[in-house]
Amino acid sequence: MPANLPPQYFETEKKLKTAKTPQEKIAILEELLAIVPKHKGTEKLQAQLKSKIAKLRSQAQKKPVVAKRGPIFLVDKAGAGQVVLVGGPNTGKSSLLAALTNAKPEIADYPFTTRLPQPGMMPYENIQIQLVDLPPVTEEYFEFWQAELIKNADGILLLLDPTGEDPVGDYLVILAKLEERKIELVNEEVAIPPDKFLFQKKTLVVINKKDLTHEESKLRELQDALKPNFNPLLVSVVQKEGLERLKERIFNFLRILRVYSKIPGKKPDLDEPFIFRQGSTVMDMARMIHKDFAEKLRYARLWKKNDLHLQGVRVNREYLLQDEDIIELHL
Ligand SMILES: Nc1nc2c(ncn2[C@@H]2O[C@H](COP(=O)(O)OP(=O)(O)OP(=O)(O)O)[C@@H](O)[C@H]2O)c(=O)[nH]1
Ligand SMILES: [Mg+2]
The missing domain is CATH 3.10.20.30 (Beta-grasp domain)
Structure with missing residues (x-):
């Protein structure tokens, strides 16, 4: 065991003893991996942590019934990059997947239409980019596997609906739920160091339903509430407005x-x-x-x-x- 580990490492390591499900253990191990200083002296420890995570992941996938908090759904990456669609209920995530890719997700005007991750391939010039639709994130619902998928993705597309009762509140709930799982959204310009890759996610903010957005003040309030330097794109998925620009932004933000x-x-x-x-x-x-x-x-x-x-x-x-x-x- 390398001597120069920060105290925070040992604090977090204690939590491993009380963790019950593989999911909880994975989360703690990922945290440890982020804390470990990255240099030659800790390479062995880093490798050990990674192999424990890999083992737990495969266990959790093989025995979904045993895992108390349910199975882990992972989506194999395909194409030039993987972008996950994150947002509250009815924000239009599945509609966007249907508009940009070959996938045929279920779309409906009630919440929680989407229950499982669904990938689709978006053609962009001479390449394909993978988009993954997810169930919504709410105060009450944010499954372990959703966070895992988000951490593994190359970027996030955060879909917001400015026509709801409290668009700013909905946005803050998503930030808070992600933060509980240590995921921080960063804007397109931020350079993410490799050891922060799981926890900082490049995010493109898309405000949907432009066709229904008649209250300028509500829209401005939402724009003002966004983290600094998030430069949101206003679109209407149903009217196919802004989608070409969106594709370009997705391509650019994946670098x-x-x-x-x-x-x-x-x-x-x-x-x-x-x-x-x-x-x-x-x-x-x-x-x-x-x-x-x-x-x-x-x-x-x-x-x-x-x-x-x-x-x-x-x-x-x-x-x-x-x-x-x-x-x-x-x-
Ligand atoms: N007017 C308008 N309606 C939209 C737009 N995009 C999506 N909708 C509608 O919003 C409703 C919800 O769309 P979905 O694509 O199912 O939303 P979702 O985010 O996948 O919802 P969940 O799966 O429940 O999280 C549907 O009735 C869509 O037709 C838009 O740009 N304008
Ligand atoms: Mg959906």
Whole structure:
């Protein structure tokens, strides 16, 4: 056991003894993982915590009947990124999933229409982004597995309805419920350190039902109540207003890079991009293709899909990839 753990670690660790369900244990272990300082001396401890979490997750999935607080539903990631739809009842989450993806969720004007997570694929230019519809979050209802899905996602789309009785109150309830599970919403610009990934979630706020929003003051009140630098997008899912802009915002906030691979002397395949996150380098691309490539890589040549001036310029292994780069690896 490394000596330099903060006192908070041992406080939290005590809770493990009294935790009963696998879900409770997972939550505590995740907390511990976040507390552990990230350096060489704690690598073993971090690995142990991660493997305990993985074991508990698979147990919980195999034996949903034993788990007192119910099963864990996880949705395998697909496409270039996974975005979960979070919001109160009737805010239009399922309507949005139906409008943007191939999925056919149940939509109705009563609350709790959605009971299980439902994924759908949203086409965006030459890639697909996965959206996952969830049951609503309310004061009384926020299942353990919903929080788990949110923590695992690449981003959150928070849907708000400004036509209800107390839109600001509904928003604050969601923030509070997420906070109970240690999830903090951050705006699109915040750079999240890797060890905070489970707990800080990039959030795009979408205010729906623009077509019914006639009370300017109520809308402004809701906008003012949002955390600073949340730049909400006003849409009407039913009238398909603002949806193209929304798709663009989803793509941008995921910080996706599409990179095309090119073989010397041949044309690149522009239909099948490799997907990276901002901050990836030519080395990461080589590693993804083959581990030998990463070792043997000497340099790369770069083309830009939309810039004819930059043709086959030589870049080094640390070159930071940009969206729509065309890369030829040289070993
Ligand atoms: N007027 C209007 N109605 C909308 C809009 N979007 C959704 N609705 C309606 O709002 C109701 C609820 O829509 P759903 O998509 O089922 O809402 P939800 O957020 O999935 O609801 P839960 O599954 O209960 O959490 C339905 O009657 C929709 O037709 C919109 O932009 N304008
Ligand atoms: Mg729904």
